[in-house]
Amino acid sequence: MKTLGLCSKDPSAVFSYGTFARDKVGVQAFFDVLRREMVKARPAQGHRIISSLDQSGHLIRHYTLNIDGLASAAGQTPLVINEEDTKERGGVIELHGNIHFVVCCVCGTRRPITTLEGLTFRQKRSVRCTQPTCEGEMRFAVVLYGDKDSGLITPDSVLDYMVQDAASAAVVVWVGISFQQSASVEYFRRVHRGSGLRRHVHVVINPEEDTLYNLRTGCHGLDLSEHDLVFAQLGAGQGLGVIQRWVRDAKAT
Numbered sequence: 100m101k102t103l104g105l106c107s108k109d110p111s112a113v114f115s116y117g118t119f120a121r122d123k124v125g126v127q128a129f130f131d132v133l134r135r136e137m138v139k140a141r142p143a144q145g146h147r148i149i150s151s152l153d154q155s156g157h158l159i160r161h162y163t164l165n166i167d168g169l170a171s172a173a174g175q176t177p178l179v180i181n182e183e184d185t186k187e188r189g190g191v192i193e194l195h196g197n198i199h200f201v202v203c204c205v206c207g208t209r210r211p212i213t214t215l216e217g218l219t220f221r222q223k224r225s226v227r228c229t230q231p232t233c234e235g236e237m238r239f240a241v242v243l244y245g246d247k248d249s250g251l252i253t254p255d256s257v258l259d260y261m262v263q264d265a266a267s268a269a270v271v272v273w274v275g276i277s278f279q280q281s282a283s284v285e286y287f288r289r290v291h292r293g294s295g296l297r298r299h300v301h302v303v304i305n306p307e308e309d310t311l312y313n314l315r316t317g318c319h320g321l322d323l324s325e326h327d328l329v330f331a332q333l334g335a336g337q338g339l340g341v342i343q344r345w346v347r348d349a350k351a352t
Contacts, residue, residue, distance in 0.1 A: 192257060
């Protein structure tokens with residue numbers, strides 16, 4: 100970060116909209132360095148299992164907080180939040196965006212980033228929108244903390260779709276989320292409240308010991324009994340493997 104001129108005592112500050120507003124070119128340069136590292140990543144066992152559950156028709160929807168695009172690399176279809184895309188089962192919705200895409204801050208045009216645009220960002224120069232009638236600037240399609248442009252990346256209506264999808268699910272599985280961030284706790288609260296009289300079984304898969312404590316603390320006052328919550332202190336691949344075997348066994352009976 101220092102080499103990009105983004106000096107801060109808090110490394111997470113680069114992911115805040117305040118930092119972006121003060122130094123757009125510096126933040127964009129950082130994100131392209133990060134993007135180039137993420138390009139090297141490959142889907143892990145957990146990604147492949149989720150994709151398999153999707154393709155077999157057992158997954159209503161995959162909502163991810165990750166911005167690396169690995170869910171689609173594993174074979175899932177990325178969905179844009181609109182009525183047409185969200186009618187059918189399956190696919191992945193990237194709640195916090197995708198670092199391999201850029202979006203115009205004015206007209207909302209969203210598309211994959213090009214190699215030349217990545218180079219331009221690393222050179223700390225702005226990238227203009229290519230729409231003929233637009234004079235806006237492109238930014239990475241990644242939701243920042245306190246992001247004033249978040250609606251261009253992930254519309255607020257996504258939470259309504261999440262609640263609707265969860266309402267028809269037998270089990271809601273939370274993978275790799277430690278519930279340290281308020282956003283993830285809010286997602287859980289909305290899904291749980293949206294279930295109405297139909298109680299869900301929530302399966303939380305995370306190897307970190309504090310996960311369950313974080314969740315219960317963040318959901319203080321929420322009617323959440325031990326029968327509603329299963330905590331599997333396992334890694335993503337191992338925990339999802341258990342879910343996959345459970346689905347296969349249930350299908351066979």
